Amino acid sequence: MDLYFLELFFSGLTRGGIYTLIALGYTMVYGIIGLINFAHGEIYMIAAFIGLTFAGIFSILQFSLISILLIAVFFAMLFSAAYGYTIEKTAYKPLRQASRLAPLISAIGMSIFLREYVILAQTPDFLAFPMLFGDLELPEFMMDFIQPTETIIILVSFFLVGILLLFIKHTKTGKAMRAISQDREMAMLLGVNSDKIISFTFMVGSLLAAFGAILISAHIGQINYNIGFIIGIKAFTAAVLGGIGSIPGAALGGLTLGLIESFATGYISSDYEDVFAFGILVLILIFKPAGFLGKKEHKKV
Amino acid sequence: MTNHPVLSVHKISMRFGGLNALNKVSLQVFPREIAALIGPNGAGKTTFFNCVTGIYKPSGGYIELNGPDLRPKRINGLKPNLITRSGLARTFQNIRLFENMSVLENVMVGCHCRTTSNFLNAIIQTSSFKKEEQGVIEKSYELLKLVGLQGSANLSAKNLPYAEQRSLEIARALATEPRLLLLDEPAAGMNPQETTKLDQLIMKIRERFNLAVLLIEHDMKLVMRISDKVFVMAQGEKIAEGTPGEIQNNPRVIKAYLGEEVDVVS
Amino acid sequence: MKLRIIHSLIITFWFMLLCFPLVVLKIDYLEKSIRFRWINLFLTGLCVFFISLLWRYFLSRRRKYFLRLPEHFFDLHQSRLIRSKPFLFIFSLVFLSLPLILPNYHTSILITAMIYVVLGLGLNIVVGLAGLLDLGYAAFFAIGGYSFALLNHYFGFGFWASLPIAASLACLGGVLLGIPVLRLRGDYLAIVTLGFGEIIRLILENWEAFTKGPSGIPDLPKPGLFGIQLDFYSSTIYLYYLLILCMLAAILVTKRLSYSKTGRAWVALREDEIAAQSMGIDTTKTKLTAFGIGAFWAGIVGAFFASKNSFVDPSSFTFHESAIILSIVVLGGMGSILGVILATMILVLLPEYLRFLESYRMLIFGAIMVIMMVFRPEGLVKSVRQQYDFKNLK
Ligand SMILES: Nc1ncnc2c1ncn2[C@@H]1O[C@H](COP(=O)(O)OP(=O)(O)O)[C@@H](O)[C@H]1O
Ligand SMILES: [Mg+2]
Numbered sequence: 001m002d003l004y005f006l007e008l009f010f011s012g013l014t015r016g017g018i019y020t021l022i023a024l025g026y027t028m029v030y031g032i033i034g035l036i037n038f039a040h041g042e043i044y045m046i047a048a049f050i051g052l053t054f055a056g057i058f059s060i061l062q063f064s065l066i067s068i069l070l071i072a073v074f075f076a077m078l079f080s081a082a083y084g085y086t087i088e089k090t091a092y093k094p095l096r097q098a099s100r101l102a103p104l105i106s107a108i109g110m111s112i113f114l115r116e117y118v119i120l121a122q123t124p125d126f127l128a129f130p131m132l133f134g135d136l137e138l139p140e141f142m143m144d145f146i147q148p149t150e151t152i153i154i155l156v157s158f159f160l161v162g163i164l165l166l167f168i169k170h171t172k173t174g175k176a177m178r179a180i181s182q183d184r185e186m187a188m189l190l191g192v193n194s195d196k197i198i199s200f201t202f203m204v205g206s207l208l209a210a211f212g213a214i215l216i217s218a219h220i221g222q223i224n225y226n227i228g229f230i231i232g233i234k235a236f237t238a239a240v241l242g243g244i245g246s247i248p249g250a251a252l253g254g255l256t257l258g259l260i261e262s263f264a265t266g267y268i269s270s271d272y273e274d275v276f277a278f279g280i281l282v283l284i285l286i287f288k289p290a291g292f293l294g295k296k297e298h299k300k301v
Numbered sequence: 302m303t304n305h306p307v308l309s310v311h312k313i314s315m316r317f318g319g320l321n322a323l324n325k326v327s328l329q330v331f332p333r334e335i336a337a338l339i340g341p342n343g344a345g346k347t348t349f350f351n352c353v354t355g356i357y358k359p360s361g362g363y364i365e366l367n368g369p370d371l372r373p374k375r376i377n378g379l380k381p382n383l384i385t386r387s388g389l390a391r392t393f394q395n396i397r398l399f400e401n402m403s404v405l406e407n408v409m410v411g412c413h414c415r416t417t418s419n420f421l422n423a424i425i426q427t428s429s430f431k432k433e434e435q436g437v438i439e440k441s442y443e444l445l446k447l448v449g450l451q452g453s454a455n456l457s458a459k460n461l462p463y464a465e466q467r468s469l470e471i472a473r474a475l476a477t478e479p480r481l482l483l484l485d486e487p488a489a490g491m492n493p494q495e496t497t498k499l500d501q502l503i504m505k506i507r508e509r510f511n512l513a514v515l516l517i518e519h520d521m522k523l524v525m526r527i528s529d530k531v532f533v534m535a536q537g538e539k540i541a542e543g544t545p546g547e548i549q550n551n552p553r554v555i556k557a558y559l560g561e562e563v564d565v566v567s
Numbered sequence: 568m569k570l571r572i573i574h575s576l577i578i579t580f581w582f583m584l585l586c587f588p589l590v591v592l593k594i595d596y597l598e599k600s601i602r603f604r605w606i607n608l609f610l611t612g613l614c615v616f617f618i619s620l621l622w623r624y625f626l627s628r629r630r631k632y633f634l635r636l637p638e639h640f641f642d643l644h645q646s647r648l649i650r651s652k653p654f655l656f657i658f659s660l661v662f663l664s665l666p667l668i669l670p671n672y673h674t675s676i677l678i679t680a681m682i683y684v685v686l687g688l689g690l691n692i693v694v695g696l697a698g699l700l701d702l703g704y705a706a707f708f709a710i711g712g713y714s715f716a717l718l719n720h721y722f723g724f725g726f727w728a729s730l731p732i733a734a735s736l737a738c739l740g741g742v743l744l745g746i747p748v749l750r751l752r753g754d755y756l757a758i759v760t761l762g763f764g765e766i767i768r769l770i771l772e773n774w775e776a777f778t779k780g781p782s783g784i785p786d787l788p789k790p791g792l793f794g795i796q797l798d799f800y801s802s803t804i805y806l807y808y809l810l811i812l813c814m815l816a817a818i819l820v821t822k823r824l825s826y827s828k829t830g831r832a833w834v835a836l837r838e839d840e841i842a843a844q845s846m847g848i849d850t851t852k853t854k855l856t857a858f859g860i861g862a863f864w865a866g867i868v869g870a871f872f873a874s875k876n877s878f879v880d881p882s883s884f885t886f887h888e889s890a891i892i893l894s895i896v897v898l899g900g901m902g903s904i905l906g907v908i909l910a911t912m913i914l915v916l917l918p919e920y921l922r923f924l925e926s927y928r929m930l931i932f933g934a935i936m937v938i939m940m941v942f943r944p945e946g947l948v949k950s951v952r953q954q955y956d957f958k959n960l961k
Contacts, residue, residue, distance in 0.1 A: 036754050049589055056594030057601060075588070082585055094626060094941045100753055101700055102940045105897055108702070109936025112890055116930035121589040121607070128596055229886070233765070236758065271773040278762040278769075285759050286747045354845060385847040397842035399835045403952045410835045413828040414847030420856060423827030424820050434827070442957055455954045477847050 016258025017157030021212035022235035025205025031245035038107035041232015047210035084206030243294025313362030340534035390479035400459035411476025689864030695901035697857035698837025703764025709884035711869020737866020745858035783880025900946025
């Protein structure tokens with residue numbers, strides 16, 4: 001196997017890991033309230049800005065690189081969870097009983113609002129993001145095809161997906177989430193506090209996205225207000241590819257999409273990088289809307 | 302004449318995952334007949350309607366509709382709109398009106414099943430278009446009068462009281478000029494007076510339009526009063542068929558209803 | 568009342584906390600400096616406080632009282648004033664003479680507004696009438712603009728020769744997009760159309776050999792007038808009148824379609840797809856006509872837009888553009904023609920004249936979409952179906 005292939009493979013895994021982290025937010029929210037949370041990509045973007053702000057403060061205070069990284073991740077997660085919670089309460093909760101288009105349009109509005117908010121509060125330009133992984137070293141032979149930051153991203157995202165799966169499977173809250181996603185009314189009859197679980201789902205989704213945001217920003221080295229849009233759509237593609245509503249599906253879809261993109265840009269052309277993702281999205285939705293692991297549903301009359 | 306059924310269904314089956322919602326159900330409805338389909342909740346009656354009207358694709362069996370020329374036409378596999386055009390119209394158990402359209406327009410939508418002008422005619426407002434449109438208005442208004450809704454013609458459909466919404470569904474279905482009308486629990490949620498009116502309406506419809514009616518109903522008194530023939534379903538199968546009198550005394554039917562709160566022998 | 572204020576204060580505090588890192592702090596990473604912008608926090612807090620007071624107030628009486636007065640106020644369909652002859656006469660007179668009185672700059676703004684009205688009407692067919700949420704509508708606008716630009720650039724076609732081609736191509740694009748997405752549910756449809764819109768834009772951006780890429784295509788001609796040479800000033804006025812015609816045509820056609828078999832099928836589809844099918848409506852045909860006719864108008868004004876600016880580039884056709892057009896439809900009231908016009912005035916004209924609002928424009932758009940959905944999903948002008956008269960029937 002040649003090195004170029006391996007390089008593309010690992011860069012695909014890295015992308016896939018990030019897509020997975022964000023796709024989880026889409027998939028969980030969709031599973032629970034059937035809404036495409038359009039603003040999820042913007043949460044990711046805001047998390048990157050929050051991370052940058054705190055990384056900036058603490059690097060000016062001359063903290064060590066590793067503590068800056070941890071602090072940035074911590075605050076990004078904290079704030080994005082709070083944003084996720086607030087967005088749900090303002091833009092979606094009042095619309096529980098509304099028609100299906102209403103929450104979607106509200107979500108689009110929220111997404112536009114958040115982008116503009118960041119443009120106004122910070123800047124429309126690109127900002128440099130500190131390379132928080134610094135001088136990480138890998139064994140010589142690996143350096144040829146994989147960057148140190150890529151290993152971290154891949155490992156962390158696998159780790160987080162594992163934790164999430166365990167959480168959903170074994171904790172009480174996780175079980176409540178599954179109950180609601182299967183039948184909300186039934187779950188509520190059985191005493192599950194659905195509002196609380198929905199808020200919780202938004203928060204978990206948001207903090208996973210925040211994790212992804214810091215990792216990838218530190219890897220790429222710059223951010224702007226627009227980063228959430230494209231990656232949000234791609235993560236959504238990943239969620240749909242894997243079967244929306246399914247957590248292992250999000251991981252599977254994320255990795256598949258990451259690899260396809262990486263190989264397509266590597267071997268075909270990088271001009272049309274985003275077209276590949278959109279093309280896959282359109283094809284999947286048209287030909288196999290249930291994705292890899294989703295279940296097909298009969299419309300009830 | 303009477304030996305040609307309008308609708309004949311041959312052993313259709315429908316599965317949902319592991320559930321056999323319909324298992325080889327066959328039945329025939331003849332012209333000008335009022336037939337009833339009864340059975341406990343979950344028996345598969347609505348599913349049967351959905352298969353016949355093309356909303357579900359049955360997993361086995363076939364369905365034939367007699368054309369005006371008395372040649373049977375296979376309709377399974379056709380899209381619902383084509384089935385409607387072949388002369389089958391229905392109402393829904395959980396009312397499905399076009400809520401934000403006016404009452405009149407709901408019926409007009411039904412009429413358009415038989416109109417021919419296209420969108421270009423509408424843009425240019427050709428005289429044939431205008432004539433057709435006027436005809437549709439008149440026909441719809443007639444139908445509203447038939448079901449007693451002429452006074453509410455310009456209201457939004459969602460503002461009608463429940464029982465009137467059911468009548469509107471019937472008017473809308475009639476507007477498609479069916480030869481067989483399928484009614485899914487038309488009396489559900491109606492009080493006794495309203496039910497009596499419905500009775501008369503169904504009889505009147507048959508006389509006026511010369512059509513056959515197949516209705517799903519839980520109100521046994523209504524069924525016994527108006528139907529010529531009764532089919533009984535339970536757990537996805539047809540378990541009996543006969544005149545109302547025969548059905549009342551059929552032991553299988555009584556057994557199927559045991560435990561159900563429906564009073565068969567009234 | 569007191570409780571309400573306390574509650575709003577808590578919410579304000581919460582939002583200030585949320586906003587703090589982005590609104591107050593500004594880090595310059597390279598220069599290692601932090602700027603504190605406390606004034607922003609104060610202003611944000613003030614806004615949040617009042618908005619939250621209003622929000623909670625209206626939320627508590629949603630459906631019962633909210634916008635009760637405006638509901639009648641905006642009930643313009645039945646308004647005698649608007650339908651009265653003298654009003655219409657004066658209104659049209661003023662509207663027609665505007666470009667002759669106003670400087671060119673304003674005429675140009677009005678042209679832009681009219682372009683948006685037509686776009687709004689077109690999208691209104693797809694989203695408002697047929698209930699198909701299309702997030703990639705700008706793509707058809709782009710197809711219209713680029714068809715004209717490319718025909719002109721490569722073959723020297725003039726505006727009038729290109730217009731029908733631009734419209735047909737956009738219409739075709741609408742139908743072609745429609746075919747694969749027929750089976751999709753509402754929210755999936757939204758995402759696919761969004762993807763489609765982005766694909767079109769990315770192709771325009773990246774296919775440099777053909778489309779000239781991000782730098783766009785310059786030097787496009789204005790519409791000709793029987794070979795008469797028009798200077799810049801009069802050609803703008805000419806364009807203004809052309810757009811009035813275009814807008815009137817769009818209004819007339821939408822209105823006529825809306826009360827025909829086609830339009831009723833659209834609305835029936837929006838209200839209940841299964842019932843619509845059971846009433847003999849061919850959903851395939853109905854959806855495709857909605858996509859096709861909707862895109863047709865975008866194609867027409869796309870060509871006008873390119874001609875007005877003498878220039879097209881991909882940046883005019885981003886997702887933002889689609890979002891603006893969508894918010895026109897949503898704010899105006901889904902399915903309402905008058906609503907589209909009113910919403911365009913608010914969303915397009917107002918920001919042009921309130922320049923200080925310019926940078927807040929998209930922010931406000933976003934907020935409006937959320938607020939409308941929460942408090943008045945039917946939009947400013949509630950679309951009411953036409954009434955019929957039966958007096959001469961009986
Ligand atoms: N779309 C569907 N998906 C899965 N199961 C269904 C669906 N529609 C009906 N069923 C099942 O089929 C059975 C028959 O239902 P139905 O035909 O509605 O009964 P009835 O109308 O006789 O009360 C029920 O057990 C119902 O749960
Ligand atoms: Mg039923």
